[in-house]
Amino acid sequence: MHAEQEQYSFDFHKETAEIVAESRDELNLKLGEFAGPLDLLLYLIRQEQANIFDIPIARITDEYLNYIRIMKRLDIAVAADFLVIAAQLIEIKSRMLLPRDPLAAEDEEIEDPRKELVDRLLEYEKFKAAAEMLYERSTIEHAVFPRGVIDSDEHNAEVNATVFDILTVFQKILARHKDEVKMEIHREEISLADMIRNLKTRIFAAGELNIAEFFESLETKRELVTAFVAVLEIVRTESVKLLQRKTFADIILKAENSG
């Protein structure tokens, strides 16, 4: 690179590369991301102030490869896509070095080896411009707000689903399923004796215990069954009674000596 202390920040709003050239050969890069190899190529062509219809292929290829080398040195994973274009550049470069086929007719048009790449770049750049247009539109839209929630919305707490939602939801269910199974396996089973001890401690510490709340704190069916048997056992053998303060109210386990 020629410019000393050159600063270049690319295109719209720091979305891509910021380049700081430090000395003659050493590039010090602060890399954002190039949107892809074509993006990088366009950038290099612009940088060289070259005509896109007459790309100085040797120079651009060197710079492109140099760029990839630097990315590698900086440990930035160079995607295969960058290498594909690199290979294409090298191929074009070598084809341009070939002498003209002497057998070819004088007036026969020889296709420029660069043509395919140029076409691709031109096509790509249209979409890049379209992306910029979308960017500007969304910036404007970000300044526009819809109304807040009103009463009638509340009846409609629902989602507008797409096929993608159906699939992702289904995958989530399957994942949830797997987690549940795992939890079940890893949990240590609590014995009936332990459950009775546990229950007794809690009843006599507080004087009473809400059964429904206790049951809800249990996580597996097995625990629930054990707890149920434990409750029956305690009521039968200990000075604990079952009590319901009014019809349909929660059932309380109450220690008899505590008033």
Place this chain on the structure above:
Amino acid sequence: MAETIEIIEETVETVEEKQPREVADLSRAVEALIFVADEPISTRALADVLEEERDLIDSVVEELAESYEERRGGLQIRQIAGGWQISTRTEVHEDVRRLLKSRPSAKLSLAALETLAVIAYKQPVTVPEILEIRGVQSASAIKTLLEKRLIVTKGHKETVGRPMQYGTSKEFLIHFGLKDLSDLPSIEDFEDLVSPLT
């Protein structure tokens, strides 16, 4: 059509002080704020956001509410629950009700969506099987889906109790833009997307 009262001094441009805002400008802001707020918004909250005196904001809102009255459109600005709110006028409530009722709710609750996903990918499937996969009862979700015609019954399964089987309907395909069931995306279709690229 609120009158504009010019109170900007053009001389104090060098001073850092905040320029007082025009009333028309404030009225615009107030209208927008009442509109976007999720709940009735108090004069105080409005004044805080706009960094203006409460009295000033009070008169701005009053005037705004009055201009809504004068216009006699479909909306009104009302003072309610200690705040201001934009709502529809009572005159139009029949139309509004008809809209809310007619709204072809293509939308689904999460429970319904989950149930639909299971049915779509596991069809034909029975209620116990759905329970097994989702881990929760899906009765009301199934009812909703049947009502919306997104699923249909697919005959009884020849096992104990002969439970009813469910599958997706033609409406399901139309609704989700699918040619046929083979058009449903599979996990493989999105596999590449979920690769550790990010």
Place this chain on the structure above:
Amino acid sequence: MAETIEIIEETVETVEEKQPREVADLSRAVEALIFVADEPISTRALADVLEEERDLIDSVVEELAESYEERRGGLQIRQIAGGWQISTRTEVHEDVRRLLKSRPSAKLSLAALETLAVIAYKQPVTVPEILEIRGVQSASAIKTLLEKRLIVTKGHKETVGRPMQYGTSKEFLIHFGLKDLSDLPSIEDFEDLVSPLT
């Protein structure tokens, strides 16, 4: 302050026939319905609810939108995603943002925007086709766009491997303030920007 055109005949009260509604009355209803609808509402949906001709409703909405323009308040009525919507004006966005304490929402990455541009103009389009134009894998960008609901799947393409096709969604139109897809500038319009390089 829309003009009221009196077209009610007061003589036919005994007849069962539906009385034609005044334009002012319709305008009121239309305004309320657009406000109440939680998504942009189409002229067709408005006409259905109000049981009026679509053309009539169209002119009523247009006039209503214009009256909002003339008033230059904090709100506007816009045509977006195939429907009508009331929203705040851009001029007041700073005040609104201060109230909602919302930062400008996360912008899409350049990669995502490029991918979206390709999908918008080439839809329905497959992942390999996007790769061809962009010269780079777009998997994570596509995933982001799906999650943000800016794109949707459009079925499988009937070629080798049956790749999934993608297209833009209604959210896309809303997010970018487009009436419909034809509202996008044509892709050839960008050609002129490209050619005179340097």
